[in-house]
Amino acid sequence: MLRAARYRAPPSHGRALAAPGHYAGLVRIGRMTAALTTDTVGTKVLLAEQLDRWEEVGEDLVAINVNDLAAVGARPAAIVDTILCGSAERSVFRRIGRGVHRGLVAARCSLVGGETALVGEIVRGIDLGATAFGFFPDGRRPILGDRIRAGDRVLGLPASGLHANGFTLVRHLLRGRSVPLGRPRPGGSVPLGEELLTPTRTYSGPVDAIADLPGVVGLAHLSGGGVRNLSRLTSSGRFVLDGWPEPPPLFAWLQGLGGLTAREMFQTFNMGVGFAVVVRPRSESLVRRRLARARAGEVLALGSVTRGTGVEVSAHGVRYEGYVDARPDPPRTRSPGP
Amino acid sequence: MLRAARYRAPPSHGRALAAPGHYAGLVRIGRMTAALTTDTVGTKVLLAEQLDRWEEVGEDLVAINVNDLAAVGARPAAIVDTILCGSAERSVFRRIGRGVHRGLVAARCSLVGGETALVGEIVRGIDLGATAFGFFPDGRRPILGDRIRAGDRVLGLPASGLHANGFTLVRHLLRGRSVPLGRPRPGGSVPLGEELLTPTRTYSGPVDAIADLPGVVGLAHLSGGGVRNLSRLTSSGRFVLDGWPEPPPLFAWLQGLGGLTAREMFQTFNMGVGFAVVVRPRSESLVRRRLARARAGEVLALGSVTRGTGVEVSAHGVRYEGYVDARPDPPRTRSPGP
Numbered sequence: 089m090l091r092a093a094r095y096r097a098p099p100s101h102g103r104a105l106a107a108p109g110h111y112a113g114l115v116r117i118g119r120m121t122a123a124l125t126t127d128t129v130g131t132k133v134l135l136a137e138q139l140d141r142w143e144e145v146g147e148d149l150v151a152i153n154v155n156d157l158a159a160v161g162a163r164p165a166a167i168v169d170t171i172l173c174g175s176a177e178r179s180v181f182r183r184i185g186r187g188v189h190r191g192l193v194a195a196r197c198s199l200v201g202g203e204t205a206l207v208g209e210i211v212r213g214i215d216l217g218a219t220a221f222g223f224f225p226d227g228r229r230p231i232l233g234d235r236i237r238a239g240d241r242v243l244g245l246p247a248s249g250l251h252a253n254g255f256t257l258v259r260h261l262l263r264g265r266s267v268p269l270g271r272p273r274p275g276g277s278v279p280l281g282e283e284l285l286t287p288t289r290t291y292s293g294p295v296d297a298i299a300d301l302p303g304v305v306g307l308a309h310l311s312g313g314g315v316r317n318l319s320r321l322t323s324s325g326r327f328v329l330d331g332w333p334e335p336p337p338l339f340a341w342l343q344g345l346g347g348l349t350a351r352e353m354f355q356t357f358n359m360g361v362g363f364a365v366v367v368r369p370r371s372e373s374l375v376r377r378r379l380a381r382a383r384a385g386e387v388l389a390l391g392s393v394t395r396g397t398g399v400e401v402s403a404h405g406v407r408y409e410g411y412v413d414a415r416p417d418p419p420r421t422r423s424p425g426p
Numbered sequence: 427m428l429r430a431a432r433y434r435a436p437p438s439h440g441r442a443l444a445a446p447g448h449y450a451g452l453v454r455i456g457r458m459t460a461a462l463t464t465d466t467v468g469t470k471v472l473l474a475e476q477l478d479r480w481e482e483v484g485e486d487l488v489a490i491n492v493n494d495l496a497a498v499g500a501r502p503a504a505i506v507d508t509i510l511c512g513s514a515e516r517s518v519f520r521r522i523g524r525g526v527h528r529g530l531v532a533a534r535c536s537l538v539g540g541e542t543a544l545v546g547e548i549v550r551g552i553d554l555g556a557t558a559f560g561f562f563p564d565g566r567r568p569i570l571g572d573r574i575r576a577g578d579r580v581l582g583l584p585a586s587g588l589h590a591n592g593f594t595l596v597r598h599l600l601r602g603r604s605v606p607l608g609r610p611r612p613g614g615s616v617p618l619g620e621e622l623l624t625p626t627r628t629y630s631g632p633v634d635a636i637a638d639l640p641g642v643v644g645l646a647h648l649s650g651g652g653v654r655n656l657s658r659l660t661s662s663g664r665f666v667l668d669g670w671p672e673p674p675p676l677f678a679w680l681q682g683l684g685g686l687t688a689r690e691m692f693q694t695f696n697m698g699v700g701f702a703v704v705v706r707p708r709s710e711s712l713v714r715r716r717l718a719r720a721r722a723g724e725v726l727a728l729g730s731v732t733r734g735t736g737v738e739v740s741a742h743g744v745r746y747e748g749y750v751d752a753r754p755d756p757p758r759t760r761s762p763g764p
Binding site for chain 1: 553
């Protein structure tokens with residue numbers, strides 16, 4: 089958004105590297121490359137507030153940021169939080185802190201500072217933001233997607249739930265309907281509020297286990313924008329995802345609630361897959377072995393790359409010809425790196 | 427605030443270093459130490475909004491963050507911004523971006539990414555936040571204040587105005603009084619609104635010019651908390667500032683408006699000095715020469731360190747026995763590093 093701020097520092101102050109299509113910014117200092125990502129939990133906090141449950145969004149706060157680091161192959165090292173609020177209730181912060189702690193454990197990174205601003209004139213309720221700092225150990229190079237080519241395979245790592253995207257739409261769908269958050273939705277097993285708040289899965293560990301392999305050529309965190317985030321990686325390949333599994337029932341239920349199209353769903357929610365890994369065919373089995381050793385759990389064969397551009401999720405009749413930043417929901421625009 | 431989030435990553439993920447009393451967090455990766463600071467412009471944006479002037483707060487956004495990096499002796503390399511708003515007016519972002527650009531030029535650092543979240547349900551107006559990443563070039567060590575001892579001299583670098591602190595109080599003082607922002611205050615030469623919005627001075631350049639000198643033992647950004655920030659540096663020395671100059675007339679005018687005590691003023695505003703440098707007596711002339719070469723402008727002899735704790739600004743009859751985080755204004759609490 090801040091296109092006017094295009095100044096580039098002299099090399100003695102670090103060299104900004106281009107990372108087109110990525111949320112992480114990269115800067116090279118001597119022989120070390122640092123990656124920075126910043127993101128907020130967004131309107132998911134409004135649900136946390138409504139239910140007075142704070143640990144989940146605390147965990148989200150770490151996960152959403154380190155997952156954007158993972159999308160360039162960086163290892164997370166440190167986080168700083170920025171919390172804006174109108175009042176500082178001790179017990180709320182304690183619970184957010186416990187969730188952040190869990191997120192740190194999952195990502196193996198440290199909280200090294202933060203800012204809590206009591207700005208009741210600016211913020212209603214609370215906003216949870218953070219910045220994550222990561223690096224590329226032992227000569228590892230950033231994985232930016234520029235080497236993706238026809239024939240590559242696309243693997244997927246399942247999501248833990250909605251993660252922290254699409255909540256403006258979710259809250260809109262629930263509004264005015266008598267859907268009690270304290271009880272399971274039809275077919276659900278835990279109270280709906282709890283199901284919706286399930287913390288974002290952290291992909292740092294699995295990604296760290298494969299990011300040194302030259303056969304790993306693309307990584308994508310399927311956050312805001314859903315599967316369309318894949319198409320940001322390259323303009324010289326089309327992602328044909330004919331192996332996308334049936335999304336978990338929560339998504340179908342939400343879709344039915346709002347009478348939404350599959351196209352709307354796939355560009356707003358993760359639809360069951362939170363992270364994608366693009367690999368050379370000859371590396372697939374090694375990548376799978378490494379992921380298994382890192383206890384990544386199920387690894388989905390989503391599809392492959394063909395000539396062209398865009399993304400299609402064949403089984404669900406969804407086709408996107410490219411990445412467009414203007415989305416109906418969530419109304420968040422994020423400026424990728426330089 | 428997030429005391430529960432005390433997890434420390436294994437060394438392979440970077441080692442968090444303690445920086446007691448500082449807003450910057452430090453993490454060591456191999457032989458490189460990174461510093462991270464995060465801060466928001468706070469309620470100064472409400473004045474910017476009222477006057478529809480955005481470049482100044484854009485410049486502030488960079489300055490307040492890189493100045494916290496300067497307070498540990500780090501050189502700024504990169505910034506990421508986090509802007510929360512209810513609506514994205516193109517012209518507002520363009521002007522913020524121009525201000526950020528100026529801040530980047532002053533700090534010699536690059537904007538490498540950012541997030542603009544349209545979260546009208548959370549934020550009224552706009553919030554401007556950012557995180558800055560800095561490093562310690564060529565074996566430079568962080569300057570944390572732990573070597574400060576009786577006999578050291580305290581130098582000051584003048585502020586450009588109010589910077590970005592105390593605005594909740596300023597707005598409170600102006601409310602209900604017929605003080606037109608479009609005209610100069612009594613004795614002023616520019617319109618009051620413009621005077622209040624004057625961007626924060628960037629201290630990165632001058633500090634970078636002296637941070638390699640072993641005789642520089644303490645650095646303090648006099649932001650929220652004013653001169654009391656000095657006392658956060660050490661508990662084994664008292665800062666006796668008998669050379670503090672008469673604060674610029676704007677401060678006396680604000681003080682009169684609210685019938686405030688000098689004590690309240692000095693712990694809320696910078697009172698004319700935005701940055702302090704603590705040096706060994708034998709290094710003072712070298713530090714002054716380096717500052718002159720870096721075009722730091724006027725360097726004030728604020729006073730010296732004696733045995734004891736706390737801060738006193740003798741000429742103004744102000745004494746603080748230590749740093750207390752609970753301040754009447756601005757109502758912001760910031761969690762220093764681990």
